[in-house]
Amino acid sequence: MAKEVIYRKDYKAPDFLVDNVSLEFDLHESKTLVKSRIEFKKSNADATDCVLYADDLIFISVSMNGELLSIDDYILSENELVVKNAPDEFFLEVENEINPKANTSLSGLYYSSGNLTTQCEAQGFRRITYYPDRPDVMAKFEVTLRGNKENYPILLSNGNLIDSGNLEDGRHFAKYEDPFKKPSYLFALVAGKLDHIEDSFTTMSGKKVALKIFCNPGNVNKCYHAMASLKKAMKWDEETYGREYDLDIFNVVFVDDFNAGAMENKSLNIFNSSCALADPITAVDAEYQFIETIIGHEYFHNWTGDRITCRSWFELTLKEGLTVFRHESFGESVQDRDVNRIGDVVKLRNIQLPEDLSPMAHSIRPDSFVEIENFYTGTVYEKGAEVIRMMKTIIGDENFRKATDLYFEKFDGQAVACDDFVSCMAEASGFDFTHFKLWYSQAGTPIVTSTGEWDKINRTYKITLTQENKPTNNQKEKLPLFIPVKMGILNHEGQEIDLILNGKNLGKETVLHFTEEKTEFVFEEVHSQPVYSLFRDFSAPIIHKNKLEDEDKYFLVKHDTNPFCRWDILQQLSMDILLKSIHDEMVEVPENFIEAFRIILSDENISNSMKATLLTLPSEKEIESNCEFIDHQIIHKVRQEFISLISIKLHEEMMDVFGETYSKKEYDVSAEEIGRRSLHNICLSYLCANGEKGSIHLAEHQYFHADNMTDQYSALNILVSKAGERTAEIVLDNFYDLYKDDISGFNKWLSAQARRDIDNITDKLREIMQYEKFSITNPNNVRRLMGSFAMFNANRFHTEEGYKFLTDVLISLNTINPNIASGLVDHMCSFSKFKEENKEIILRELKRLRSIDKLAPNLQEKIDNALKAV
Numbered sequence: 119m120a121k122e123v124i125y126r127k128d129y130k131a132p133d134f135l136v137d138n139v140s141l142e143f144d145l146h147e148s149k150t151l152v153k154s155r156i157e158f159k160k161s162n163a164d165a166t167d168c169v170l171y172a173d174d175l176i177f178i179s180v181s182m183n184g185e186l187l188s189i190d191d192y193i194l195s196e197n198e199l200v201v202k203n204a205p206d207e208f209f210l211e212v213e214n215e216i217n218p219k220a221n222t223s224l225s226g227l228y229y230s231s232g233n234l235t236t237q238c239e240a241q242g243f244r245r246i247t248y249y250p251d252r253p254d255v256m257a258k259f260e261v262t263l264r265g266n267k268e269n270y271p272i273l274l275s276n277g278n279l280i281d282s283g284n285l286e287d288g289r290h291f292a293k294y295e296d297p298f299k300k301p302s303y304l305f306a307l308v309a310g311k312l313d314h315i316e317d318s319f320t321t322m323s324g325k326k327v328a329l330k331i332f333c334n335p336g337n338v339n340k341c342y343h344a345m346a347s348l349k350k351a352m353k354w355d356e357e358t359y360g361r362e363y364d365l366d367i368f369n370v371v372f373v374d375d376f377n378a379g380a381m382e383n384k385s386l387n388i389f390n391s392s393c394a395l396a397d398p399i400t401a402v403d404a405e406y407q408f409i410e411t412i413i414g415h416e417y418f419h420n421w422t423g424d425r426i427t428c429r430s431w432f433e434l435t436l437k438e439g440l441t442v443f444r445h446e447s448f449g450e451s452v453q454d455r456d457v458n459r460i461g462d463v464v465k466l467r468n469i470q471l472p473e474d475l476s477p478m479a480h481s482i483r484p485d486s487f488v489e490i491e492n493f494y495t496g497t498v499y500e501k502g503a504e505v506i507r508m509m510k511t512i513i514g515d516e517n518f519r520k521a522t523d524l525y526f527e528k529f530d531g532q533a534v535a536c537d538d539f540v541s542c543m544a545e546a547s548g549f550d551f552t553h554f555k556l557w558y559s560q561a562g563t564p565i566v567t568s569t570g571e572w573d574k575i576n577r578t579y580k581i582t583l584t585q586e587n588k589p590t591n592n593q594k595e596k597l598p599l600f601i602p603v604k605m606g607i608l609n610h611e612g613q614e615i616d617l618i619l620n621g622k623n624l625g626k627e628t629v630l631h632f633t634e635e636k637t638e639f640v641f642e643e644v645h646s647q648p649v650y651s652l653f654r655d656f657s658a659p660i661i662h663k664n665k666l667e668d669e670d671k672y673f674l675v676k677h678d679t680n681p682f683c684r685w686d687i688l689q690q691l692s693m694d695i696l697l698k699s700i701h702d703e704m705v706e707v708p709e710n711f712i713e714a715f716r717i718i719l720s721d722e723n724i725s726n727s728m729k730a731t732l733l734t735l736p737s738e739k740e741i742e743s744n745c746e747f748i749d750h751q752i753i754h755k756v757r758q759e760f761i762s763l764i765s766i767k768l769h770e771e772m773m774d775v776f777g778e779t780y781s782k783k784e785y786d787v788s789a790e791e792i793g794r795r796s797l798h799n800i801c802l803s804y805l806c807a808n809g810e811k812g813s814i815h816l817a818e819h820q821y822f823h824a825d826n827m828t829d830q831y832s833a834l835n836i837l838v839s840k841a842g843e844r845t846a847e848i849v850l851d852n853f854y855d856l857y858k859d860d861i862s863g864f865n866k867w868l869s870a871q872a873r874r875d876i877d878n879i880t881d882k883l884r885e886i887m888q889y890e891k892f893s894i895t896n897p898n899n900v901r902r903l904m905g906s907f908a909m910f911n912a913n914r915f916h917t918e919e920g921y922k923f924l925t926d927v928l929i930s931l932n933t934i935n936p937n938i939a940s941g942l943v944d945h946m947c948s949f950s951k952f953k954e955e956n957k958e959i960i961l962r963e964l965k966r967l968r969s970i971d972k973l974a975p976n977l978q979e980k981i982d983n984a985l986k987a988v
């Protein structure tokens with residue numbers, strides 16, 4: 119049955135609330151028995167039917183207040199159990215059975231590599247038992263787990279362990295009580311053979327919290343980075359938001375089969391092991407950094423998500439946007455601030471911007487959906503975080519803190535809406551957010567164009583801003599948004615001047631409120647030709663078309679006091695060159711661009727990590743977003759040639775820096791060392807861009823002698839793309855031999871294979887999918903292979919063979935794991951600007967997929983949107 123569209127405007131508070139739930143699990147991998155006791159209270163006097171949701175359950179029985187209900191008292195369907203004529207207060211006892219082993223969707227309770235694990239957000243709890251599975255029903259949970267002691271020595275659930283002991287037949291039990299009310303999506307259980315490490319954290323009020331991290335046997339030595347990150351995050355949340363942890367224990371579990379990155383279940387966070395385990399031999403620097411922030415993310419959810427949650431899934435950004443904002447701020451404070459901020463913007467441009475340009479474009483708080491799983495997106499998460507950041511930029515740090523304090527005080531223990539959050543921002547600061555709130559409902563990325571005009575006679579400098587909000591698939595009419603513009607003005611010596619607007623001196627940096635389609639800001643007492651610096655620190659999620667002369671842009675690359683803007687303007691210069699080269703089908707790199715790179719390479723005042731960031735060109739994906747017409751092969755070719763030209767012109771400089779950044783020091787993950795390695799490796803990749811023998815030799819040497827994965831994997835990828843097929847085969851085989859038994863190493867190998875620029879790539883990848891080590895039921899394997907192929911090998915993916923291959927894989931995944939399939943189908947759904955022949959093939963393949971039996975609703979929603987947009 120096709121799922122229906124549901125609308126935010128139809129939200130209705132629940133008819134029945136639940137005070138207490140107790141659950142009993144008789145755990146078994148293929149036959150788990152679940153018994154619940156749910157205490158209901160009517161909250162809508164007119165209601166008669168009490169609805170419990172279900173998905174893929176085997177019903178056994180239901181009784182009310184201790185009496186078995188007869189078939190006339192309820193209606194049982196595939197997705198609902200409706201109890202008729204429900205009284206004002208009663209308790210239900212329901213029994214059902216589930217099969218965790220058959221659950222390859224990894225939603226609900228599932229069996230993976232010997233362990234039983236849950237994932238309940240968004241609607242997985244109804245795959246465990248009959249329940250009013252919606253986030254605005256918050257209850258206290260008591261959970262009893264029973265299972266075979268040998269297979270499942272560790273039994274975990276939310277909250278405090280209140281009882282445990284042995285049972286007959288080699289079984290044992292554990293009973294947990296979570297004193298905090300929570301929605302069912304935050305329920306979790308884990309049962310299995312797990313090792314663990316432990317530590318503790320003393321909170322600001324002096325309470326000692328026991329911290330435990332559980333992992334598959336043999337991996338404990340890879341858990342220490344996560345533990346250190348957790349303690350940092352706990353401290354940071356106390357210092358930055360005054361948030362203290364609220365239970366005596368905090369457990370974290372790492373599992374290998376997991377759809378998402380991680381999940382914030384109350385006091386029992388569960389992580390995809392690929393976002394958690396790290397040691398120098400198998401993890402790269404970027405993973406260390408990612409782990410630090412995602413550990414933060416899930417921990418921060420305890421307040422922004424668990425204590426205060428969303429009243430419906432339309433409000434998802436309430437918890438996700440805010441928590442991403444919190445983890446990004448945490449990242450900025452514990453890692454290199456500016457490089458980190460740039461990294462987050464790069465992510466937005468690579469992941470979120472394409473969403474806004476796609477048929478699935480949606481606002482951070484969508485108005486409708488078919489399948490909520492399709493809305494765990496860059497828009498809801500990362501753009502949602504930018505919206506929070508803008509509010510902070512507008513009202514200032516102090517007011518923002520007052521506002522979050524107010525939010526925690528007012529709404530603790532409740533399920534609320536985005537409007538409630540914004541109302542706290544308004545109340546604490548006195549600022550009127552009415553216009554600003556359009557960011558919650560309007561989809562699309564505004565394009566802001568800026569020009570500057572100096573009036574020599576009146577000594578004024580006029581900055582003119584215009585914003586264009588293009589229609590998106592779901593919303594044709596757009597209004598101007600409230601855009602905060604953090605800015606400054608530089609004189610010709612590169613010094614910031616006083617900003618005088620309407621006779622008022624605003625200091626050297628200010629935030630302009632740009633709220634109309636076009637606004638002129640006239641600054642006074644500007645005594646010489648200046649240059650503006652706008653959108654400092656990326657103060658709004660927009661596309662900035664800066665109409666300054668190239669000369670001024672290069673001036674800003676050198677002189678802007680805002681590191682983000684220096685980077686951004688250089689990106690814009692690269693993009694201009696790339697777009698022109700694509701248009702002319704000929705690459706020419708102006709001398710001032712090379713000169714800018716040369717200066718960066720030798721500038722002692724720029725950190726190594728910032729240098730590496732500055733020297734990285736926009737990705738192919740970003741280029742696509744800027745093209746009116748997309749030819750993937752040309753984009754790829756032009757970008758590669760651009761890199762080659764830089765390599766030729768700056769060979770000597772790159773060689774020097776490559777040498778200077780070589781070190782024999784033992785591996786550590788300090789910001790400084792990470793920066794050194796990243797500059798070292800980016801120089802190596804430039805040096806090898808033309809496949810020149812001497813440089814390739816350096817890469818080979820690095821590959822075979824590195825003592826850490828960061829250097830080794832960089833060298834591997836360089837060799838695979840630049841050293842010719844024979845060498846590529848040799849190093850890939852060597853890498854496979856070294857790491858095939860390490861999940862993280864094996865996944866890296868998959869990714870390296872998927873990026874190969876070879877003719878028979880799809881045959882090669884189809885062959886790899888048949889390897890014994892490869893499992894199509896493991897989301898990481900699939901994403902590392904298919905995701906990398908589609909995302910990072912556009913040149914080869916956007917071909918008939920590429921589309922056919924993806925479609926074949928999606929057809930298999932449709933029954934195995936629709937969520938993972940849905941994440942991949944995106945790569946074929948935004949084709950409006952593609953070449954005609956590509957469009958035709960995609961349409962054919964999408965129709966092939968659309969017509970299969972039992973197509974999952976998430977795929978259906980995306981394909982139908984894509985086809986509608988034709």
Ligand code: ARG
Binds near residue numbers: 239379380382415
């Ligand atoms: N709430 C989790 C997090 O962001 C992610 C859960 C993803 N769940 C899903 N159904 N897609 O931390």
Ligand code: ZN
Binds near residue numbers: 419
């Ligand atoms: Zn989250």
